[in-house]
Amino acid sequence: xxxxxxxxxxxxxxxxxxxxxxxxxxxxxxxxxxxxxxxxxxxxxxxxxxxxxxxxxxxxxxxxxxxxxxxxxxxxxxxxxxxxxxxxxxxxxxxxxxxxxxxxxxxxxxxx
Amino acid sequence: xxxxxxxxxxxxxxxxxxxxxxxxxxxxxxxxxxxxxxxxxxxxxxxxxxxxxxxxxxxxxxxxxxxxxxxxxxxxxxxxxxxxxxxxxxxxxxxxxxxxxxxxxxxxxxxxx
Numbered sequence: 001x002x003x004x005x006x007x008x009x010x011x012x013x014x015x016x017x018x019x020x021x022x023x024x025x026x027x028x029x030x031x032x033x034x035x036x037x038x039x040x041x042x043x044x045x046x047x048x049x050x051x052x053x054x055x056x057x058x059x060x061x062x063x064x065x066x067x068x069x070x071x072x073x074x075x076x077x078x079x080x081x082x083x084x085x086x087x088x089x090x091x092x093x094x095x096x097x098x099x100x101x102x103x104x105x106x107x108x109x110x111x112x
Numbered sequence: 113x114x115x116x117x118x119x120x121x122x123x124x125x126x127x128x129x130x131x132x133x134x135x136x137x138x139x140x141x142x143x144x145x146x147x148x149x150x151x152x153x154x155x156x157x158x159x160x161x162x163x164x165x166x167x168x169x170x171x172x173x174x175x176x177x178x179x180x181x182x183x184x185x186x187x188x189x190x191x192x193x194x195x196x197x198x199x200x201x202x203x204x205x206x207x208x209x210x211x212x213x214x215x216x217x218x219x220x221x222x223x224x225x
Contacts, residue, residue: 033212042115042200042215043155056209073145079223089153105154 006092006106012110021077027092032075033093074099082111116201116216125224131188134218135201142204146186149198193225
């Protein structure tokens, strides 16, 4: 596609439920990133995928968070047993060879 | 903290005036980037400046980088109402994990028509 797409654009869930957020990167981009932005804050790095290498998960805040990237393309970020502090905008970005990231529009997650 | 810190946190100006935002940091960087964010959603890349560069221009945007002072500035000239947004500096830090960007908390710019 022409840009990075994310779905859903908005997600409202109840505390304790699991959620899945999807990212479709730009075709051919080898690197994919997930960031989280809490209200009024900058972006916080979560996870990084590069080609077939093992992902860097060092930014994931807890073991309730996981992500996978299938076939080197689409990525899914899963949050299990959501908590209110998980409420944030989750942004995905992709790039070619870890150079210039192109960001998606984000998914706004609200945990009630 | 390794993240950039933008200054001021908020800025309100009249249309046509210039807007200057600053970013300070504490570590060594490969490059520094400025992004714009409208309504708390997707980020738009504005300019990338490398550590060996001192100034870059793009349209009404001018970015400077002073690695000795570990600071950068973003100047928007002849501002327009459409420039109203949050602006973030993002650092590409030298060393392990240098593929990730480290963001500041941003400057919220309001341009009054």
